[in-house]
Every structure is written in structure tokens, then in C-alpha cells.
Amino acid sequence: xxxxxxxxxxxxxxxxxxxxxxxxxxxxxxxxxxxxxxxxxxxxxxxxxxxxxxxxxxxxxxxxxxxxxxxxxxxxxxxxxxxxxxxxxxxxxxxxxxxxxxxxxxxxxxxxxxxxxxxxxxxxxxxxxxxxxxxxxxxxxxxxxxxxxxxxxxxxxxxxxxxxxxxxxxxxxxxxxxxxxxxxxxxxxxxxxxxxxxxxxxxxxxxxxxxxxxxxxxxxxxxxxxxxxxxxxxxxxxxxxxxxxxxxxxxxxxxxxxxxxxxxxxxxxxxxxxxxxxxxxxxxxxxxxxxxxxxxxxxxxxxxxxxxxxxxxxxxxxxxxxxxxxxxxxxxxxxxxxxxxxxxxxxxxxxxxxxxxxxxxxxxxxxxxxxxxxxxxxxxxxxxxxxxxxxxxxxxxxxxxxxxxxxxxxx
Numbered sequence: 001x002x003x004x005x006x007x008x009x010x011x012x013x014x015x016x017x018x019x020x021x022x023x024x025x026x027x028x029x030x031x032x033x034x035x036x037x038x039x040x041x042x043x044x045x046x047x048x049x050x051x052x053x054x055x056x057x058x059x060x061x062x063x064x065x066x067x068x069x070x071x072x073x074x075x076x077x078x079x080x081x082x083x084x085x086x087x088x089x090x091x092x093x094x095x096x097x098x099x100x101x102x103x104x105x106x107x108x109x110x111x112x113x114x115x116x117x118x119x120x121x122x123x124x125x126x127x128x129x130x131x132x133x134x135x136x137x138x139x140x141x142x143x144x145x146x147x148x149x150x151x152x153x154x155x156x157x158x159x160x161x162x163x164x165x166x167x168x169x170x171x172x173x174x175x176x177x178x179x180x181x182x183x184x185x186x187x188x189x190x191x192x193x194x195x196x197x198x199x200x201x202x203x204x205x206x207x208x209x210x211x212x213x214x215x216x217x218x219x220x221x222x223x224x225x226x227x228x229x230x231x232x233x234x235x236x237x238x239x240x241x242x243x244x245x246x247x248x249x250x251x252x253x254x255x256x257x258x259x260x261x262x263x264x265x266x267x268x269x270x271x272x273x274x275x276x277x278x279x280x281x282x283x284x285x286x287x288x289x290x291x292x293x294x295x296x297x298x299x300x301x302x303x304x305x306x307x308x309x310x311x312x313x314x315x316x317x318x319x320x321x322x323x324x325x326x327x328x329x330x331x332x333x334x335x336x337x338x339x340x341x342x343x344x345x346x347x348x349x350x351x352x353x354x355x356x357x358x359x360x361x362x363x364x365x366x367x368x369x370x371x372x373x374x375x376x377x378x379x380x381x382x383x384x385x386x387x388x389x390x391x392x393x394x395x396x397x398x399x400x401x402x403x404x405x406x407x408x409x410x411x
Contacts, residue, residue: 001200004028004045006036006056007075011096015049018100033061040068046200049073049103052081052093059088069204073103091210105159128244131391132252132280135290136304140297141322143171144360145290145353145383146253151369152387154214159247161206161217165236165276166255167228170221177367178207184219186227189235197239199246214371217247231276240283252280258307278311286391287312293321293337293352294328302345318390319350351390353382 001024005012009031016026027043030036033056036048048065050056052074065072074085077096085093094103133146143166150162163185164172173179184205191197206217222228243250254277272278281287289308291301301321308317319341324333334352341347359374366373370380 001025001047002027002043002045004030004036004039004043004048004070006030006033006048006050006061008051008056011051011075015100015103022100022104032056033058037061037064040064040070044068045070047071047073049075051096052076052085052090054084057085057088057090062088062090071203075103092208092215093210105157128246128248128250129286130240130244130250130252130280130284131286131288132254132284133288133290134254134277134281134308135256135292135322136300137256138292138297138300140290140292140301141353142166142256142290143175143253144363145288145320145322146251147172147175148370148380148383149288149387149391150216150249150251151209151214151371152384153249153251153392154216155371155384156214156387156392158249158392159216160214160249160251161202161219161243161247162209162251162253163219163240163243164221164253165231165280166221166253167231167273167276168225168255168257170223170253172218172253173220175364175367176209176218176369178209178218178220183222183227185239186222186230188219188239189231192235192238192242193232197242199242202242202246209369221253228273228276233272233275233279236276236279237283240280252284254280256304258304258311281308281312284312285316287317288386288391289317289319291319291321293324293333297323298337298340302341305345305347318386319347320353320386321350322353323355324352325355351382351386353386354378 003019003024003026005016005026005028007015012029016029019026027045028036028039030039033050036050037060048070050061050072057074062072072090074090074093075096075098076082076085076093082093131149133142133149135142146162150160154160162172164170165185184207187205188197188202191201206219209216209218222230240250240252255274257274257277259274260278289305291297321337321341324337326333329336337352338350341350356377356379359370359377359379363370363373370377370383374380
């Protein structure tokens with residue numbers, strides 16, 4: 001990746017050496033925002049890393065970079081600098097004392113090659129994990145769960161992309177207060193169809209949700225349901241495959257329908273309305289199946305779950321029952337839901353997510369995740385536990401502890 005700097009000399013010397021060691025090309029080292037702005041057209045960087053001071057970061061520099069398609073990454077050394085960056089519309093920042101590996105992780109910069117002899121090379125070919133979030137018709141909370149799974153993965157220090165593949169009612173962009181005039185994932189699919197999709201294009205098409213507890217990429221969905229033919233099976237599969245090399249986790253919000261369109265169409269080569277969702281489910285490493293914990297929602301979920309496990313291996317499915325509340329299911333709602341799932345669906349160990357209307361309304365009103373808008377909400381805590389226990393790999397410390405327990409006599 002081509003990188004330009006506008007930093008104090010000490011920081012510039014340190015980070016430029018690290019950037020080259022991690023395989024990037026440093027194309028410009030400037031002492032002011034004005035100097036960098038004058039050189040953008042000549043050196044054509046992919047990324048500009050600047051100090052968030054009035055000397056190194058100005059509105060005119062941002063305008064020049066926006067016009068040239070250059071991404072600006074501000075480094076802040078104080079609260080005053082953070083406010084300066086925020087006032088200019090740059091909500092994504094990191095500490096000026098961060099190491100290069102921390103900067104790569106925070107801003108999802110993909111290393112190209114290692115150049116230091118004898119050292120392990122950072123690699124562009126990463127095998128990221130795809131997590132699909134599915135649920136039956138009836139608004140069980142697919143989008144809410146998908147957004148907050150992405151937020152919790154990001155808060156755990158992972159690089160994350162959230163993609164909206166719902167061809168019926170995509171709503172990630174409005175839920176996060178983002179513009180969806182140019183659908184990010186549909187545009188990625190068009191490029192994939194032309195064999196032109198790359199990691200740099202994904203970064204250009206993606207929007208960043210920036211927050212204090214973790215930021216992540218967002219590929220918005222189609223604004224009008226009539227645009228569903230853009231999301232063909234082959235394009236979706238190619239796009240998700242590249243996402244594995246882009247970020248560590250790709251969270252996909254899918255549509256509700258599992259109907260195989262070939263059964264209702266005589267044209268075997270016609271585009272399929274449900275191809276995007278079905279392809280995402282088949283490509284996913286884990287599928288979070290979301291149901292609504294009320295009598296109607298449970299009935300819908302149990303019927304649709306039969307179709308889901310015919311599409312996806314049951315071992316890859318994590319069931320999450322949402323909106324659990326005594327007012328809809330009676331006394332001991334968790335016990336009743338668990339018993340119903342076990343008796344009628346053979347489903348054990350489902351994640352139970354309570355209902356907290358006030359916290360969820362706050363997220364919609366502010367366009368933020370639960371981790372930022374209501375960090376102490378029981379909904380947020382339940383989703384965080386789901387991510388940590390079912391979706392993230394065990395930490396090395398936990399694995400060592402388990403090995404130690406097994407090594408004990410009688411263990």
C-alpha cells in the first residue's frame with residue numbers, strides 16, 4: 001500500500017521505518033498539511049497518515065484527499081487533537097504512540113510483504129471467518145444481532161466487516177445512521193462480476209462505523225428491493241471470498257427466505273431472488289440463527305429451522321433466541337423457551353437474549369451500537385457472551401488452562 005505521512009519528525013521517522021518493514025511503500029513525508037495537499041496528485045497515495053493537529057490536518061487537506069480518493073488516518077496525542085479531528089468529520093483515529101501493528105489493526109490496513117530479512121512476513125492472504133446471521137420472517141431481530149455481533153468482535157480487537165445481503169429489506173445503513181445511496185455490497189458484487197474487485201476497492205466502497213469501543217467496515221445493502229438481481233450467487237461467493245483476505249471476521253445480514261427458486265422457475269439460468277442469502281449461508285463458517293421468543297416467533301423459527309439445517313450443516317449453526325421477556329412467554333421465560341426448543345426442535349444450548357426496549361430504542365435514535373449507546377444493557381451483555389463463547393476462538397490462556405486441568409490426575 002502507498003502511504004504518505006504528515007507528522008512531527010520523531011513520529012514520522014519511527015512509523016516510516018515500520019511501514020516499510022511491514023511491506024508498504026512510503027511515497028511522501030511532509031511536515032505540514034499544506035505540503036501534503038500540494039503533493040497528493042503527484043504521489044497518489046492510498047493512505048495519508050497525519051497528526052491531528054492544526055499544522056498537520058486541515059479542511060483543505062481533507063478536501064484534496066477526498067477528491068483524489070485518499071483515505072486519511074489521524075493520529076491523536078491528546079483530547080484536544082481528538083476533538084480537532086472530530087470537528088473536521090474524522091471520527092476514526094488512534095493514539096499517536098501506537099505501534100505500526102496497532103495502526104494496521106485499528107485502521108484495517110492490509111500489509112503487502114515483509115522486507116526485513118530473517119523476519120516472518122506479514123501476508124495479504126488471510127483466511128478470515130464469515131458469520132451469517134439468519135432468521136425467519138417476522139422481524140426476529142436479525143439486523144440488530146448482526147450489527148452488535150460485528151461491534152463485539154471489533155471491541156475484542158478483531159478487524160471486522162459488516163455486509164448487508166438482505167434482498168428484501170436491508171436496513172443496516174439506516175440503523176447505523178449511514179447513507180445508502182451507493183450500496184456497498186452490490187457495488188462489490190458488480191466489480192466481482194467483472195473480475196475487478198480488490199481489497200482497495202472494498203475499502204473504497206465500505207463505510208467506517210467509528211466508536212470508542214471498536215470500529216468496523218460496513219458494506220451497505222441495496223436501497224430498493226428491485227435491485228436484487230445484482231446479487232447473483234457467483235458474485236456473492238467471490239465477494240465473500242475476498243472479504244476473508246480483507247478482514248478477520250465478515251458478518252453478513254441475510255434475508256429470511258430459504259426457498260430454492262429453481263423449484264418455482266422453468267428457466268434454470270434466470271437470476272434467483274434468494275441466491276444471495278442461500279450463498280451466504282453456504283459460504284459461512286458459522287450461522288447465527290435468530291428467533292423471536294414469543295409463541296408466534298417460536299412457531300415460525302421451529303418450522304424454518306428444519307429448512308435451515310437442510311441448507312447448512314447443523315454443526316455450524318448457533319441458535320440465538322431474541323426478545324426474551326415474561327410478558328410474552330410467561331413465568332420463567334428462559335426455561336420455557338429452552339424446553340420448547342428441546343422438545344419440538346431437538347435444539348440444545350441456545351443463546352438467550354433478553355428484551356430491553358429502552359436500550360434498543362436508544363441505539364436506533366443515535367445510530368450507534370449497544371456497546372456505545374447502552375454498554376450495560378442486558379441485551380448487549382448477552383450478545384457479548386454469545387460472541388466470546390460461541391464465535392471467537394478460545395484465548396491461548398484459556399486453552400492452556402484446559403490442558404492443565406486435563407493433565408491433573410483424574411482430569
